[in-house]
Amino acid sequence: MGAHKQNGEINYCRRPPDRPFLQKIKYALWNPEEGKVLGRTPHRWGVIGLIYLVMYICIIIFFSICMTGLLYTMDEKIPYFQLADSIIGDNPGMGHRPLIFEEGALIWYIKGNKTQYQKYIDNLNEFLLPYENKSMLINKGVNQIDCPNELRPPRDEVCAFDVTKIGACTKDTDYGYSGDKPCFVIKLNKLYGFKPDYYDTLEDLPEDIPQHIRDYMTEHTAPEERRKVWVSCAGERGADRDALGDLKYYPHPGFSQSYFPYDNTAGYLSPLVFVEMQNPGRRQILNIRCRAWAKNIRYSESLKNRLGSTHLEIMID
Structure with missing residues (x-):
């Protein structure tokens, strides 16, 4: 857990203060001293959310392009693989x-x-x-x-x-x-x-x-x-x-x-x-x-x- 010094530097090596067990849980959910929710500030949560949003939008776009190409080559009535080329076979x-x-x-x-x-x-x-x-x-x-x-x-x-x-x-x-x-x-x-x-x-x-x-x-x-x-x-x-x-x-x-x-x-x-x-x-x-x-x-x-x-x-x- 980091802490800001007076000169603006961040001390990442500072040992977190000892707190009672219930208070540790409370601070894990909301830390009023550093303004963190579940260990991250709202700004960091926003950045992470934006990254995941962009990533999943790209995945959906790529998946849609692949499915469109696949369905374009398929026929609802005619199997792509037939007879000996299919799993069922020709018998x-x-x-x-x-x-x-x-x-x-x-x-x-x-x-x-x-x-x-x-x-x-x-x-x-x-x-x-x-x-x-x-x-x-x-x-x-x-x-x-x-x-x-x-x-x-x-x-x-x-x-x-x-x-x-x-x-x-x-x-x-x-x-x-x-x-x-x-x-x-x-x-x-x-x-x-x-x-x-x-x-x-x-x-x-x-x-x-x-x-x-x-x-x-x-x-x-x-x-x-x-x-x-x-x-x-x-x-x-x-x-x-x-x-x-x-x-x-x-x-x-x-x-x-x-x-x-x-x-x-x-x-x-x-x-x-x-x-x-x-x-x-x-x-x-x-x-x-x-x-x-x-x-x-x-x-x-x-x-x-x-x-x-x-x-x-x-x-x-």
């Missing part, structure tokens, strides 16, 4: 519903016990709400159109998914959970700019592709009906495959070309495939894996690094 993932996150991938209920399977019905109802009610979408779905020819719609328009063509997997039937044929939904995750390389001819199909896809392509010969990202589900192990039984796919076993590529157009909803279990085995966990088929969708059977597929488990007591 789309898959998902399924119902999905109760607290329970993971397991769907378990006792046959006929509505209290137990009602949560799966509610989960599906919530998931399908934007598909049934366009007002839930940001743009109210004004640009959704029907795509009966399964062709890509014009720019700024998207294909609507027809929830009336999902067979017996409807809200009126409790999606099969009230009976013996429960349903689940398969979806392909949105991946900006992904263009599937389709298996659109029988000659192109890989040897291990399921028979139901071959049958569908045999029955539907129009090129636009064959350009789909095919979907198949099967038991993961031999015991699962034996107990899983037959499956039906609605509205067809794949995602139509009319939904690709995804370009972040408002009103877009991912295409769905409803899978109905015809005669699932009871009192055992059925491990099911559903995968997508396209020439440029990589598939891995690894449980740790799953590619091009989704896993779920169903147990009906």
Whole structure:
């Protein structure tokens, strides 16, 4: 603590006077002898405040210039990094519903016990709400159109998914959970700019592709009906495959070309495939894996690094 001498010099080495503890606190807050507040005179506080004010104004100006330059180079709809250059990569993932996150991938209920399977019905109802009610979408779905020819719609328009063509997997039937044929939904995750390389001819199909896809392509010969990202589900192990039984796919076993590529157009909803279990085995966990088929969708059977597929488990007591 410094003190002024009579000749105007400052003595910085003078020992501060001894004061009682409370008086030290009082003098630390306000020193009437030297006119200091918290150890500094009002003039010094003013200088420090001015320095910090100028410094923060400069920081704000520099930050604003950087953010303006960054936002000028970005597009709200188009990602700067896409496909292989992005963190997500160029291989789309898959998902399924119902999905109760607290329970993971397991769907378990006792046959006929509505209290137990009602949560799966509610989960599906919530998931399908934007598909049934366009007002839930940001743009109210004004640009959704029907795509009966399964062709890509014009720019700024998207294909609507027809929830009336999902067979017996409807809200009126409790999606099969009230009976013996429960349903689940398969979806392909949105991946900006992904263009599937389709298996659109029988000659192109890989040897291990399921028979139901071959049958569908045999029955539907129009090129636009064959350009789909095919979907198949099967038991993961031999015991699962034996107990899983037959499956039906609605509205067809794949995602139509009319939904690709995804370009972040408002009103877009991912295409769905409803899978109905015809005669699932009871009192055992059925491990099911559903995968997508396209020439440029990589598939891995690894449980740790799953590619091009989704896993779920169903147990009906």
